[in-house]
Every structure is written in C-alpha cells, then in structure tokens.
Amino acid sequence: xxxxxxDDKSWFSLRPLTFTRPVADLRMGILTIAEKWGKYLNxxxxxxxxxxxxxxxxxxxxxxxxxxxxxxxxxLLEAVTNLKDGEVLHAADIIIAYHASxxxxxxxxxxxxxxVAYLSSFVKIDYxxxxxxxxxxxxxxxxxxxxxxxxxxxxxxxxxxxxxQIFVEEGATAECATFNTLQGPIYLGKNSQVWEGCHIRGSFxxxxxxxxxxxxxxxxxxxxxxxxxxxxxxxxxxxxxxxSKGHEGYLGNSVMGQWCNIGADSNNSNLKNNYGEVRLWDxxxxxxxxxxxxxxxxxxxxxxxxxxxxxFNTGTVAGVSANIFGSGFPRNFIPDFAWGGAxxxxxxxxxxxxxxxxxxxxRRDLILNETEKEIISHIFELTKEYRxx
Numbered sequence: 001x002x003x004x005x006x007d008d009k010s011w012f013s014l015r016p017l018t019f020t021r022p023v024a025d026l027r028m029g030i031l032t033i034a035e036k037w038g039k040y041l042n043x044x045x046x047x048x049x050x051x052x053x054x055x056x057x058x059x060x061x062x063x064x065x066x067x068x069x070x071x072x073x074x075x076l077l078e079a080v081t082n083l084k085d086g087e088v089l090h091a092a093d094i095i096i097a098y099h100a101s102x103x104x105x106x107x108x109x110x111x112x113x114x115x116v117a118y119l120s121s122f123v124k125i126d127y128x129x130x131x132x133x134x135x136x137x138x139x140x141x142x143x144x145x146x147x148x149x150x151x152x153x154x155x156x157x158x159x160x161x162x163x164x165q166i167f168v169e170e171g172a173t174a175e176c177a178t179f180n181t182l183q184g185p186i187y188l189g190k191n192s193q194v195w196e197g198c199h200i201r202g203s204f205x206x207x208x209x210x211x212x213x214x215x216x217x218x219x220x221x222x223x224x225x226x227x228x229x230x231x232x233x234x235x236x237x238x239x240x241x242x243x244s245k246g247h248e249g250y251l252g253n254s255v256m257g258q259w260c261n262i263g264a265d266s267n268n269s270n271l272k273n274n275y276g277e278v279r280l281w282d283x284x285x286x287x288x289x290x291x292x293x294x295x296x297x298x299x300x301x302x303x304x305x306x307x308x309x310x311x312f313n314t315g316t317v318a319g320v321s322a323n324i325f326g327s328g329f330p331r332n333f334i335p336d337f338a339w340g341g342a343x344x345x346x347x348x349x350x351x352x353x354x355x356x357x358x359x360x361x362x363r364r365d366l367i368l369n370e371t372e373k374e375i376i377s378h379i380f381e382l383t384k385e386y387r388x389x
Contacts, residue, residue, distance in 0.1 A: 001043035002060045005034050005068035006103070007050065008095065010126045014069075015283040016301035016319040016336060017128055017257060019379045022049035022057050024068030027225050027240045028131055029138030030146060030187055030205040033071055036138075039145055040072045041081070048103050052378040056371050059103070066097040071123040071138055079118050088113040094124070128299045128317075129280065129291050131255045132238050136184065136221040139203045143167065143185040155188075165202060172206075174198075184220050213246060225258075227364065235270075237297070242364060254297035257320075259360055262300075263308035270297035270314060278315040281333035283386075288332070291315070301336070303357060303376075310341070319386070320379050321353050336383035345389050350380045 005024035014023060024034040024047060031039065038045050046060025047053075047068070066080060080097045083089055088098035088109045096118055098109045123134055146167075153168040155161070156175050163181035167188070174194035179186050184203030188194065193211040198218070205223045206212060212224070213231035224230055225241030232245065235252040239245065243256050247264035254268060271294065272278060278296035282289035300318045307325035318324065319336030328342030339348040354376060358368040 001041055001064075002045070002062040003037060003041060003043050003064045003066055004046045004048050004060050004062050004103070005037065006048035006065050008067055008069055010069040010124075011050065012284055013126050013282070014128060016317065016383075017131075017255065017299065019320050019336070019382070020053075020257070020302040020375060022047040022053060022068055023125070025057065026125065026131065027223065027238060028071065028125070028135055029140075029223065030142035030189075030207065033068055033125075036142065036145070037066055037072050040077050052375060056375060063101055064097065064099055065103060067095055067124075069125050070096055071125075071134075071141075073122065073141065075120050076118070076122050079116075083116065086113055087116050089116050089118050091118045091122070096122070127280070127289075127291070128255055129253075129293060129296055132221070132236050132253055133293070135223055135236065135238050136203050139187075139205055139221070139223060140185060142205070143187050143203070146187070163202075169208070177212075189226065207241065210241075236295075252297050253293075253295045254299065256298075256300045257302035257304065259303045259357065260300050261305045263306055263310060265308055266306055266310040266312075268298040268312035268314075268316065270295045272314045279332075280315050281317040286386075303353070303360075304334075319383065321348055321357075321376070323348050333386075335386040335388075337380055338387060338389070345387075347387055347389060350377060353380075 007023050011018045011023050025032050034045050047057040049057050083099045085099050089096040095109055158176045159174050160178045165181035165185035169190040171191040172188040176196040177194045177198040180201045186202045187205040189208035191209045192206045195214045197215040198212050200218045201220045203220050207226040209226055210224050210228040216231045217233045219235035221236040223238045225239050227242045228239055229244045229246045232248040233250045237251050237254045239256040240258050242258045243260040245262040249266045253270040278291050278293050279288040280291055296315045298312045298316050301320040303321040304318045305323050311329050313329045313332050316332050318334040322334045322338045324341050326341030326343050330341045337348040338345045361368040
C-alpha cells in the first residue's frame, strides 16, 4: 500500500517549524506523523507539500491522500481505509483524507468528491505549542503501536525501574539510572544510551542512537529524537533529531528542531512572572498570538543555535538558522537567519550559514547536498521580510 500525506493550512500556522519540512514530517510521541500512518497502514508514503520542498519530500504514486496534520488512531484508520474512489472523509470543514486519481486542493476535494462525515474526535496539530501539548497522548499511542507483540530487551541490574511500562530495543543500554514508569511509559530506542546517575520519568521516548548524559533529570511528556544528545533538566519537550542540549540548563514546554544546539547553562522560561497567558509569534499575523497557555517555553526551528548561558524569555520563537549569543534576554521573536542577541541582531549571511551547516552534517558522516542547500537558500529569501535589523 502507498499513501500521500498532504499539507493543509496548518503548514503556514506551524512555521517556522515547517519551513524545512511538510507537516507530516513533524515528530510527536515517538514517530513522525508520516511514520505513524505508515506503521498503522503498513504502507510506504510520499508527500504533497510546498513546491520548494517537493524535491526532497517527493510525491508517491497513490490515489489515497491523508491530511498530514492529523495523527492516526484505530477508529480513524478504519474510516480512512474504507474510503472508496471519489470520496472525501471530512469533519466539518476539515478534510481528513480523500481518494482520487489526482491531487486536489481543499475546495476541489470538498466540492467534487462525495462527502463522508467523520463524527469522532481525533488529534490534529495547527500550532507549534500543540506539539509539546499533545506529546504525551501521542507518545502513549506510539508506545503501544511499536511494542505490540514484541518482547523488550533487558537492562542492566544496576538500574532502578519503578512500574513495568518500559520497553528496550536491541542495543539500548543504561547503567545506574532510575526509570519511573508509574505515570507513563518509557521507550528506549535501538542503540540508545542512558548514562549513569540519570533520573527519568515517563512518559518518555529516547529514539535510536541518542544519548542522555550523566546526571540528567528528565520529566514526563518528553521525546528525544534520533541521533541526539541531551543533559541537564528537561520537562515536556520534543527534540526532533540530530540536535544537542548536552549540558546543564533547563528546557521545558518546548520544541527543538533538527540540527540545533543549545550551549551550556542555557535556560528557557516557561512561566511568566505574573502567571499570565503566553503569546507566541505568528508568521501569518506578523504579530504575537494568544496561546491560551500558562506554560510555554521555546520554539526553535531547524539549524538554530545558541551560545553558553543564553536566557530565553517565556514563549520565544527562534527561526530557521537563528544564531543567538550574548548576555541578557533576546527578544521573544528571533527571525530566521538572525545573528546576535539582546544587544541587537545582524543577518546571518547565507554563505556562512551553509558553510557551517556542511560542517555540522560532516560531523554526523552526512553530506549537505545540493537539495538541502536549495531549500535553505529558498527559506533565506522567503523570510527576508521578517529581518528588520
């Protein structure tokens, strides 16, 4: 079976996290949304996304198109698989999926296909804060999906495990660590490592080839994506992969993209001093948007980095390739390709950024190919209007 995951208007409201990917490539729980659908349906998948992303995230040869901002579950899976050719599954004005011989936009799908109403609830992400806010729900679903019918590997007897909701993939190791699964499951991916003295509470996922450094304190509703390294204190955060928060410092109620790095002793605030509602920068409104949340920390897009001792205000958005350093609190919106901090910002020159990104890829034995460079260059042009330095 083959499916396509399409972007709806949430691609725009999820920026800057989606500047570098389709919505379905966002990670929540343990898997990306596309990987979830692939596992549930035992299917290969492609993407119907923005034109400049389509060279990397290609369209598959399939007549089944699924909304990439919607996460699957068993009931939704049945409704999608029962769709016949020429039908669209919808909930009010939200298109969940459609079966057609060619890709259609929203208007075409709703008006040219036979409508099938879906009346049950489902998980849909529209804003960056939904990623950490719904991470616990998705982590528990992914845990059940990935471990069903499988036997966990064993951990060393030097560890303390509370409860029995822990699953260890082949090659995962841990020594002298505490795992508390009484509040939620803990998943240790293939070849992951938990070093001595760590205290981890579920729900928690450590994806393949990632490490938790000595003495780390990690609270529930947290996901560390593949090929990442973390330390310090983390609470209800989602790190997508190939990123590092390797030292002391706090990260909470936050999302970190790929190829990010947080310097030693850096911290984010996730609660305002007056306990008020947190606002986040919205690229569509070109202004700050109320989130309805009291706890909301840092939203950091791909390739963004900060130096040691960086302090992030409550509800800070750092755009693609932002590079933050210096004393004091930088502004709550740090534009894409910004270079600086509280003292002021300059433009991070595109050629210098690509040069650095190539070195970052090289450290992981990967190559920053021409497709990646073209995407970065396109985002640089796309985000010029936000850099008023």
